[in-house]
Amino acid sequence: MDTSARRAADTLPSPWPAVGRTVVLLTALVGVLLTAFTWPAVRSHVHDVPIAVAGPPPAVRQVGAALDQRLPNGFAVTEVADAAAAERLIRDREVYGAIDVSSGTPQVITASAASTAVAQTLQGVAAGLGQAPGAGRTSPVRELVALPADDPRGTGLAAGALPLVMGGLLAALLLTRLVRGTAPRVGGALAFAITGGLAVAAILQFWFGSLDGSYLANTGAIALATAATSLSVIGLESLLGYAGFALGAVTMMLIGNPLSGTSTAPEMLPGWSGTLGQLLPPGAGGRLLRSTAFFEGHGATHSVLVLTAWLVFGVALCLAGGLPKRRRRLAAAPDESTENAAA
Template identity: 45%
Template sequence: MTHQPLPWRAETRHAIGLVAAVTAGLTLVLALFVGVALNSGPNGVRLAVAGPPAATQQIAAELATTAGPDAFEVAAVADAAQAQSALRGREADGAIVLGPDGPTVLLASAGSPAIAQLLTTAAGHLSADGATAAPPVVDVVPLSPDDSHGAGLPAGSLPMVLAGLALGAAAALSLRHRWVVVGAVAGGAVAIGLAFAGVLAWLGVTDGAYLAVSSAIALTVAASALVVAGSTRLLGPAGLAVGALLLMIVGNPLSGIASSPRLLPGPWGEFGQWLPTGAGGTLLRTVAYFPDAAIGFPVWVLLAWAALGLAGVLLGRRAPHAAAPAPTPAARGAVEPVS
């Protein structure tokens, strides 16, 4: 005679495994968050220098000595005009122009207020020989006057991520047909993009470029929502956890939108740009403040994630709890018995 395990024993084992898995996962998340915070600093900050080759090499050597060999990437440019062009095209994060009266520091605070503050502080150590005053600092690409501290886009990034997560989950769990899911995600992303861009413009975070900003938000939300919807249709409710892990728990701290990807440690800043949250944040900041900069990389990253999510939607099964369409009156009449 075989004895079946008591239901409470099986459930207890399941509970122990669940607690162990959640504890291990959250411990890894804690290590990621704290590790990134403790080791943040300049990591490949691109600095353009216009001046004599000897002076450029001297600046590069001094930066390597004071900040570390990997903190800055120094590139020589011909003159101040080329340095400003590099800033407007997001090919450099800052610049130093060496002239007869001493150095001038060029910033692009719209690209990263944190890097702008870093370079402003460092400017005090670049005074010409015998000079007591810090060199002049020129902000080539400033932030909006209504958002002088640059808090708007980082604050708006979380609702943008939540929008993709909520839209994808709602579409996957409440809609039955795959193409209806795709249509709902596409339509919802466009509506969210238009609404969010309007709020950012109304609050003064962005100045103009409404269609470009709304398009960037819509593409980011669509890619994120398709990933969530695809993983949910493939994995069921566990797909929601996958989406939250990718977009928020890992993607948000590694996006660098609150500071800069080049202020994150090691390879994490570069890795974050391959995720939907990081690519979307970079795309949004670029179209909002840098109309001359290239946007090919973040666009292709988002399109790749959108294609991956679309494949999951098309190949996955319909949600088990999706509401079935109500029968039409004609259909009800067809099955009613004739009295």
């Protein structure tokens, strides 16, 4: 009788207040998604982007004043003596580009592999310097670290950021639903990180031509980022259940991915958001992959430390979440043994 009544109730149309609550929830979710993915892009601008200016101090100060006039607070200038020192800072990923006035005629040095957006901004600066009194029609631009010829705009690297995050979340979802036990889940996440890293690096490097450098180093960067993402979400789910999975997904997808700065540069994101993004796996993973692909690993230390910390954090949460289950199994074992002996 009760079962038939419940079935009859299930076939009745939902009350309009329930429909209204669902519509309000969907509207809020759309607003959150739009804000998360659009706000960083709309508010991105050049501010405190590190560059080098090479040359004698008077000329460097003159260039700094011209930059402040053209883009107030746009650049954080590091003064160096010559072009060689500026190039060294670019290759070490301490600056995004440089302006060399050591030979008298200004020359702009760019590194599109570090950020196409910053490189384009510096090209605009070159045009502005060329309009200065006594300058030629335009200042020459020299590319120091270029993107691959098959992907000169870095589209593959920028577009691949979201699938990498989704891959880590998908791994966490399937492993928590289909695999039981802390050790099997952790082992599965690490195995997928390796196989997924091999596959993604091969596609980006050998098919799309979006990556240079060592294939194994690029694989390691992708694998570390994937493992950090999936294990941290698995750990949250192990400790907090569905709420933990939702928290991890929101952190990685709605915060980490939009604030990663992969398509522009972290320094171009509004306010503190770029710094926050580099402390999350998507941002750290994107910067690490640029370092391995185009800069021979220079500038990778911070990203490796961040990703390793997230990986260790995820494993610790998995262990903490698995302890109560292990204790329940151990507590149940003597009871089962007693029942078997009595039988």
